[in-house]
Amino acid sequence: MTTFTAAVAGASGYAGGEVLRLLSNHPNIQIGAVTAASSAGSRLGEHQPHLVGLADRIIEPTDASTLGGHDIVFLGLPHGESGKVAAALGDDVVVIDCGADHRLESAEDWVAFYGTEHAGTWPYGLPELVVDGARQRDQLEGVRRIAVPGCNVTAVTLGLQPAVEAGIIETTDLVAVLANGYSGAGKAAKPHLLASEALGSAVPYAVGGSHRHVPEIGQNLRKAGADEVTISFTPTLVPMARGILATSTARLRPGVDAARVREVYEAAYGQEPFVRLLPEGQWPTTAATLGSNTAHVQVTVDAAVGRLVAVSAIDNLVKGTAGGAVQSMNIALGLPETTGLPTDGVAP
Structure with a gap:
């Protein structure tokens, strides 16, 4: 079985925590660095106590030297922060942006709604999206950059x-x-x-x-x-x-x-x-x-x-963010699209 290493930036937030929860049960993923900004140096379990298997991991600073060397990097960062981090990572890394920085194709729309410089447009991580009669999943095979949709x-x-x-x-x-x-x-x-x-x-x-x-x-x-x-x-x-x-x-x-x-x-x-x-x-x-x-x-x-x-x-945290990110990652890596992803909800 092929195994890939994945780092998660923004690991103390909701999106980063949900990515880690899903990756923990993914048979093809080995979790590497977990990073954040203000929480760097603390234990992951202080912020994500439900992630028992990762609770003793120490959160590292979010920088290229920490994130580099992994096969996949998930960015669960505030809007406007992903672009500069991604720019420092090589084309050999699959980078998946759970924030908004790379979703929009129109730089004019980005400036109008976000008020900062547009970081560029990446392949869009909604596999079910209709695109000219086909589906977006066809455009995700083998890509190295993915922009996850808004929830x-x-x-x-x-x-x-x-x-x-x-x-x-x-x-x-x-x-x-x-x-x-x-x-x-x-x-x-x-x-x-x-x-x-x-x-x-x-x-x-x-x-x-x-x-x-x-x-x-x-x-x-x-x-x-x-x-x-x-x-x-x-x-x-x-x-x-x-x-x-x-x-x-x-x-x-x-x-x-x-x-x-x-x-x-x-x-x-x-x-x-x-x-x-x-x-x-x-x-x-x-x-x-x-x-x-x-x-x-x-x-x-x-x-x-x-x-x-x-x-x-x-x-919103699974299909709306982290699940859509992992689903798109699976396609990009040539894995079965459903690998590691739950289809059943939790009730009551």
Whole structure:
């Protein structure tokens, strides 16, 4: 069995910790350096006590000398930090960016939504993404750089792209409203993330088109076949640690009925190992995806208003981040796509 060494930068954060959890059970991966910034010098177990087998590892500084020499490097760093770290690593290393630095193809969009210089565009790590009638997994084979999608982007894209590809909806009239777990906001201590503020409360954020995932959703749906994309996107923090429930709607094209919609989604996801189209009448829940790399999707038609309604649920830390990263890594390394990744959730 071929074994690869992997380093994880940002190991004390939520994304880095989830990458380590998945790699710990991956038969082809040997975990090497674990690195971070302010937590360097401390034990990993102080920050990730659930990672029992790695608890005594000492966190090292995040620099090229520490990360170099590995076959794979995962970057779970704050937005704007991955580009300069990746630039110091050689082309012989597979670098997987779990942050936003290399997702967008448009430098103009990057500057508008992130406000810094664009670090460049890498192959996009959403294997199920529709690209000109094919799938993005075909473009990940053998690559040395991978940009992992935003977690909200994954949920909305998987919910809408079959309808976009089939041409059964108007892509200039899209609405997506999401319920989001707090882990998506990261570990930074901020007043609005305190339990005393969050428990028993739901609060929208980045309202009115200001969320940084908006241009990335448009980028994906254009690849799936949309000429133009206009989307109203509103995420809402709800009192749960993990999960995204995305309800996305679109105006149906004339003559499209519920039976046709169902056929489109069955054809799109019938063979996908990590996307489950639920039986008719059963709706996705975030609890059912907890800890898994599986997205649950359901679709119906609101005939009274002529709109498609697609609901998708994912674990934002697995399918939305670390699981998508490992899935893409498997493809890049020539391993079976499903290796080391859980399809079943944890319940209750």
